[in-house]
Amino acid sequence: xxxxxxxxxxxxxxxxxxxxxxxxxxxxxxxxxxxxxxxxxxxxxxxxxxxxxxxxxxxxxxxxxxxxxxxxxxxxxxxxxxxxxxxxxxxxxxxxxxxxxxxxxxxxxxxxxxxxxxxxxxxxxxxxxxxxxxxxxxxxxxxxxxxxxxxxxxxxxxxxxxxxxxxxxxxxxxxxxxxxxxxxxxxxxxxxxxxxxxxxxxxxxxxxxxxxxxxxxxxxxxxxxxxxxxxxxxxxxxxxxxxxxxxxxxxxxx
Amino acid sequence: xxxxxxxxxxxxxxxxxxxxxxxxxxxxxxxxxxxxxxxxxxxxxxxxxxxxxxxxxxxxxxxxxxxxxxxxxxxxxxxxxxxxxxxxxxxxxxxxxxxxxxxxxxxxxxxxxxxxxxxxxxxxxxxxxxxxxxxxxxxxxxxxxxxxxxxxxxxxxxxxxxxxxxxxxxxxxxxxxxxxxxxxxxxxxxxxxxxxxxxxxxxxxxxxxxxxxxxxxxxxxxxxxxxxxxxxxxxxxxxxxxxxxxxxxxxxxx
DNA sequence: CGAGCAGTTGAGAGATGTCAAATACAGTGG
DNA sequence: CCACTGTATTTGACATCTCTCAACTGCTCG
Numbered sequence: 001x002x003x004x005x006x007x008x009x010x011x012x013x014x015x016x017x018x019x020x021x022x023x024x025x026x027x028x029x030x031x032x033x034x035x036x037x038x039x040x041x042x043x044x045x046x047x048x049x050x051x052x053x054x055x056x057x058x059x060x061x062x063x064x065x066x067x068x069x070x071x072x073x074x075x076x077x078x079x080x081x082x083x084x085x086x087x088x089x090x091x092x093x094x095x096x097x098x099x100x101x102x103x104x105x106x107x108x109x110x111x112x113x114x115x116x117x118x119x120x121x122x123x124x125x126x127x128x129x130x131x132x133x134x135x136x137x138x139x140x141x142x143x144x145x146x147x148x149x150x151x152x153x154x155x156x157x158x159x160x161x162x163x164x165x166x167x168x169x170x171x172x173x174x175x176x177x178x179x180x181x182x183x184x185x186x187x188x189x190x191x192x193x194x195x196x197x198x199x200x201x202x203x204x205x206x207x208x209x210x211x212x213x214x215x216x217x218x219x220x221x222x223x224x225x226x227x228x229x230x231x232x233x234x235x236x237x238x239x240x241x242x243x244x245x246x247x248x249x250x251x252x253x254x
Numbered sequence: 255x256x257x258x259x260x261x262x263x264x265x266x267x268x269x270x271x272x273x274x275x276x277x278x279x280x281x282x283x284x285x286x287x288x289x290x291x292x293x294x295x296x297x298x299x300x301x302x303x304x305x306x307x308x309x310x311x312x313x314x315x316x317x318x319x320x321x322x323x324x325x326x327x328x329x330x331x332x333x334x335x336x337x338x339x340x341x342x343x344x345x346x347x348x349x350x351x352x353x354x355x356x357x358x359x360x361x362x363x364x365x366x367x368x369x370x371x372x373x374x375x376x377x378x379x380x381x382x383x384x385x386x387x388x389x390x391x392x393x394x395x396x397x398x399x400x401x402x403x404x405x406x407x408x409x410x411x412x413x414x415x416x417x418x419x420x421x422x423x424x425x426x427x428x429x430x431x432x433x434x435x436x437x438x439x440x441x442x443x444x445x446x447x448x449x450x451x452x453x454x455x456x457x458x459x460x461x462x463x464x465x466x467x468x469x470x471x472x473x474x475x476x477x478x479x480x481x482x483x484x485x486x487x488x489x490x491x492x493x494x495x496x497x498x499x500x501x502x503x504x505x506x507x508x
Numbered sequence: 509c510g511a512g513c514a515g516t517t518g519a520g521a522g523a524t525g526t527c528a529a530a531t532a533c534a535g536t537g538g
Numbered sequence: 539c540c541a542c543t544g545t546a547t548t549t550g551a552c553a554t555c556t557c558t559c560a561a562c563t564g565c566t567c568g
Contacts, residue, residue, distance in 0.1 A: 061394055064480055069394040083383050086376060091387050091485040122340060129337050133345050135389045140315055140323040142396040143441030147556075178514065187397030189557055194516060210565095226318055231345040401524070432546065443525055448548060464533095 003027040004077030004165040005051060009123040011164050012234060019119050027053060027103045039080060039094040039102060046090060048104045050080040055100030056176055060184070061092050070185040072135060073158070077165045082128055098176030126233070133231040142187040147196050150186045152225035155206060159215060160229055172214035257281040258331030258419040259305060263377040265418050266488060273373050281307060281357045293334060293348040293356060300344060302358045304334040309354030310430055314438070315346050324439035326389060327412070331419045336382055352430030380487070387485040396441040401450050404440045406479035409460060413469060414483055426468035
């Protein structure tokens with residue numbers, strides 16, 4: 001069974017069997033982390049690299065007045081701290097929202113991979129860029145979308161991201177986060193999130209029982225949220241094209 | 255006179271004279287772009303790389319209802335599209351806010367630089383990571399800070415970023431953007447921005463005449479905005495340290 | 509079975525948005 | 539150099555979305 005990272009990257013890049021095996025191998029040492037636990041704290045000088053295998057984690061900061069801001073959800077297949085090595089310390093924390101399985105990859109391993117497997121190097125870079133684009137899209141949400149669209153948009157995004165790692169069945173997925181977590185991720189209050197959720201349910205846009213969310217009509221929810229998935233850059237076809245200069249992908253570009 | 259990019263990177267990384275010359279050289283071909291013009295549009299498959307030399311530009315998206323969301327300000331020394339090559343097309347647009355001088359760097363040139371000048375490669379990667387961190391900080395602002403702190407925070411950030419490229423004199427800088435631009439960047443309305451600005455002026459936190467902004471007491475404004483500059487990663491000292499494995503910086507890591 | 513967290517509800521307050529108009533400002537053509 | 543025109547800023551009255559606070563309910567887990 002391929003790990004989430006293998007599934008995610010394999011979906012958008014043609015990976016060889018060797019590539020996949022290498023990726024699979026690094027997910028071996030898995031650690032179980034309780035819900036609401038910090039993987040990395042702001043100010044840490046990290047060395048290893050963390051990969052979420054199971055469960056939900058997030059990037060967050062806590063303000064002086066105790067308010068928490070969640071800047072990103074990390075779902076299975078997501079890497080927590082690919083790039084921090086060049087920044088001497090973390091400027092935010094990474095914590096679990098649910099119980100998580102986390103793989104820790106040593107820097108040496110990553111180095112070996114990016115040196116010897118250009119396909120993987122490119123795929124990992126792609127996933128980092130998508131995370132950046134996602135962060136920009138969240139900025140659009142919190143800045144300009146009303147609460148209901150904002151939450152609906154988040155659910156659409158998670159639908160696509162979880163689909164990419166085969167975690168969606170029948171337009172439904174496990175969303176092991178609290179309403180307070182959704183509030184901190186959308187810049188709302190947990191009570192307002194509660195009311196908006198009720199309204200979305202009433203309109204039949206979502207169905208939720210416990211921690212599982214079902215989207216009866218994805219197109220309708222996407223329409224409601226004005227969700228445009230282009231920022232997730234999921235279409236594999238584009239990546240098969242050669243670059244304009246005719247020598248394929250430019251692997252040196254940063 | 256070193257270009258803004260040279261100044262910015264040189265501040266945080268020890269660059270050799272050769273490094274600086276190389277960087278300086280690529281800023282030669284400069285194009286003058288009018289205010290409110292697009293450098294790159296959403297959906298474009300770009301090839302060159304754009305570097306702001308003078309003036310303000312921004313990353314933005316326009317929603318269906320015509321609302322604009324600005325996800326980032328690009329100031330002199332900022333690179334607009336370092337990484338798009340691996341994503342087949344732009345998921346957002348880049349437009350000027352004021353009249354700008356923009357340098358276009360060919361992909362080949364960048365390739366040459368990142369291949370032959372590891373110092374520069376590392377510095378450019380650093381600046382990309384700082385932009386990412388900045389985007390996360392904006393998420394905190396729009397999500398959890400009240401309008402006055404949000405705007406004050408933006409002014410603090412610009413103070414630091416413009417200081418890094420020697421564009422600040424006497425705690426003041428040119429801010430050639432409209433109140434509507436600030437509104438779109440902070441997720442507010444231009445009329446609310448106007449009122450908040452008046453209040454900040456009344457409290458003596460800022461002084462502004464025309465397009466120039468002065469901050470009489472930077473510490474006071476930072477305190478007011480609860481501004482913590484760590485996300486800008488400006489301290490050069492950290493970057494002189496060797497990495498834990500003793501062989502200096504890891505230049506292969508993505 | 510109790511404790512504690514997550515979800516739900518209600519009433520009221522506050523911050524920010526909307527709309528529309530007035531004023532100031534900047535660039536342009538004469 | 540000035541009138542002219544369009545954009546940017548400012549102001550006022552009012553609407554509304556979202557927050558606050560506080561209570562209550564219902565799970566889940568020990």
